[in-house]
Amino acid sequence: MLSRRAYLKTLTAAGGLAACGLPVMAADPNRLWEKGVVASVQPVATQAGVAALARGGNAVDAAIAAAVTLGIVDQHNSGIGGGCFILIRRANGQLLAIDGRETAPARASRDMYLRDGKPQPELSQTGALAVGTPGAIAAYDLALQHAGKLMLADIFRPAAEVAEKGFAVDTNFARKLKSTAAKLAQFLGSAKALLKPDGSAYDAGEVLKQPDLAATYRNIAERGPDWFYRGEFAEKVAAWMKDNGGLLTAEDFAAYKPIRREPLQTKYRQCQIIGFPPPSSGGVHVAQMLNMLESFDLTLLASKKDGTFEHLLAEVMNLAFADRAYWLGDPSFAQVPRGLIDAEYARTLAAKIDLSKATAVPSYGRPPRATENIFSGKEYDPAESKHTTHIAAADAEGNWVAITQTVNTTFGSKVIVPGTGVVLNNEMDDFSISPGQPNAFGLIGAEANAVAPGKRPLSSMSPTIVLRDGQPILAVGAAGGPTIITQVLQVLLRVLDLQQPLDTAVAAPRVHHQWRPDELRVEKSLAPAICKSLEERGHKLAQTDGIGVCQAVGLEPGSKKLIGVHDPRVPGSAAGL
Structure with a gap:
């Protein structure tokens, strides 16, 4: 495994960070920034964001520059063949929630993954039938129009240089390539773009060049989103889908529209929590869990260090x-x-909790007004009212951004249409393909998340911004399937309740429970005494090396300076001006 210094050296040699036009900066979670800061899972992407700031861009431009570059250097997690949720707090106080989630093809159907009445999960996870209409580019463009200073071309051109000159594969990318090489080899375009001529995977430190992806990025820069949604790219994908049993058509691309939704705003302690509404489940359930926790003295419980807090x-x-x-x-x-x-519903749920033992949860609850006052599916008009990755950014003007984006599982559907270089998502697996059938993350769903034409699958992506006295103090999000929701929750609690520094909050050991399977995942770094206490309370523990990956930016207490934090579980980066 490469040391961090050796890895940064190979990046520079490959033209990675240098391609962004800035010197290499070592990530320092304790360094403060005055003009702006960006945190992402990959140093090349972070530096692309910093370069956007240096060119006169704001935090929105920086975050999107990092997001676009991640589609090259972190391609197993996200890219323009997938989707995203973008949450923005503008300098003027305006809140924006832009839904760039993928949509099911017009020819999709509820039972499309059943064969002889039995669900076939592989069809929703690998190959042509797994792909939904990508939404990332449309969402980026809408965000730049509403809140950015730079043009889409200003962001895609520098990223194209990174794809063309190549970048040093990091240890995470290399590991993901090796784990999926056999499936990638099933598709000609994927094998050509991501594997060596002999079909083997690139090792960490080796340089991967992607000329087809560079050409795609340049076409987007020169011709705009229409080239992707109504031009040559859509036509190429549609032709491949027709020849390979897929449902996605050029008409699906042309019909795609990002949706500007009403941000989900709730209160916790003395803070305002800005979350993303459905089809994100994250905003709803982070708020729901915070509501349940508000009646507990978390500082006291955590200070006991006897497992009560984690329980x-x-x-x-x-x-x-x-x-x-x-x-x-x-x-x-x-x-x-x-x-x-609803706060009263949360209190009803919280009353079921026994601090001395685990309590079985046989089924869902029934919230008040269950069939009315629903979240609107209409576009919001302010005049009227592990796999995946996260980018956080902020600037001195007061723009704060949280973007979570994904192609779903590692390298999505494993499909790259020849000549495009773009990994296509397998977001159809985020639907409930059959009642009670777990998806790739072990999540089950009901009719609310069944497949339907044009529908957006339920997501765990949870970009979150926190305000205190109307001013932003934290932007956070994570990667890791359903653990995204619980990661965000734990960082919020550690910062807001336990008063931990942001880097400490992000690095702290995590736990995760998602109802089914009925087990509590805990990181191996969690103290043995706490693990023993949890088992004594009746929890079935599943230990793991790490639960997800989180990025955050925050306001340094007592100052107007900005701090960026990347998750130490992977070699990410936080840097700024």
């Missing part, structure tokens, strides 16, 4: 994920009750 977290997670499985879906197709974030 309480597990119990609220269990209750929230039971509700997620039944109630959550695309609000244009399913009734998603606002009662899920």
Whole structure:
């Protein structure tokens, strides 16, 4: 495994960071920035964001520059063949929530993954039938139009240089390539773009060049999103789908539109929590769990270091994920009750918690007004009212951004249409392909998240911004399937309740419960005494090396300076001006 210094050296030699036009800066979670800061899972992407700031861009431009570059250097997690949620707090106080989630093809059907009446999960995870209409580029463009200073071309051109000159494969990328090489080799375009001529995977430190992806990026820079959605790219994908049993058509691309949704705003302690509404389940359930926890003295419970704090977290997670499985879906197709974030409903759920033992949760709860006052599926008009990755950014003007984006599982559907260089998502697996059938993350769903034409699959992506006295103090999000929700929750609690520094909060050991399977995942770094206490309370523990990957930016207490933090579980980066 490469040391961090050796890895940064190979990046520079490959033209990675240098291609962004800035010197290499070592990530320093304690360094403060005055003009702006960006945190991402990959140093090349972070530096692309910093370069955007240096060219006169704001935090929105920086975050999107990092996001676009991640589609090259972190391609197993996200890219323009996938989707995203973008949450923005502008300098003037305006809040924007832009839904760039993928959509099911017009020819999709509820039972499309059943064969002889039995679900076939592989069809929703690999190959042509797994792909939904990508939404990332449309969402980036809409965000730049509303809140950026730079043009889409200003961001895609420098990224094209990174793809063309190549970048040093990091240890995470190399590991993911090796784990999926056999499936990637099934598709000619994927094998050509991502594997060596002999079919083997690139090792860490080796340089991967992607000329087809560079050409795609340049076409987007020169011709705009229409080239992708109504031009040559859409036509190439449609032709490949027709020849390979897929449903996605050029008409699906042309019909795609990002949706500007009403941000989900709730209160916790003395802060305002800005989350993303459905089809994100994250905003709803982070708010729901915070509501349940508000009546507990978390500082006291955590200070005991006897497992009570972690037990309480597990119990609220269990209750929230039971509700997620039944109630959550695309609000244009399913009734998603606002009662899920009702304070009284939270108190009812919290009353079920026994701090001395684990309590079984046999089914979902029933929130008040379950069939009314639903989250609207209509576009918001302010005049009227592990796999995946996260980027956080902020600037001195007061723009704060949280972007979570994904192609779903590692390298998505494993499909790259020859000549495009673009990894296509397998987001169709985020639908409930059959009642009770777990998806790739072990999540189950109900009718609210069934497949339907044009529908957006339920997501765990949870970009979150926190305000205190109307001013932003934190932007956070994560990667890792359903653990995204619980990661964000734990960082919020550690910062807001336990008063931990942001880097400490991000690095702290995590736990995760998602109702089904009925087990509590814990990181191996969690103290043995706490693990023993959790088992004594009745939790079935599943130990793991790490639970997800989180990025955050925050306001340094007592100053106007900015701090960026990347998750130490992977070699990410935080840097700024």
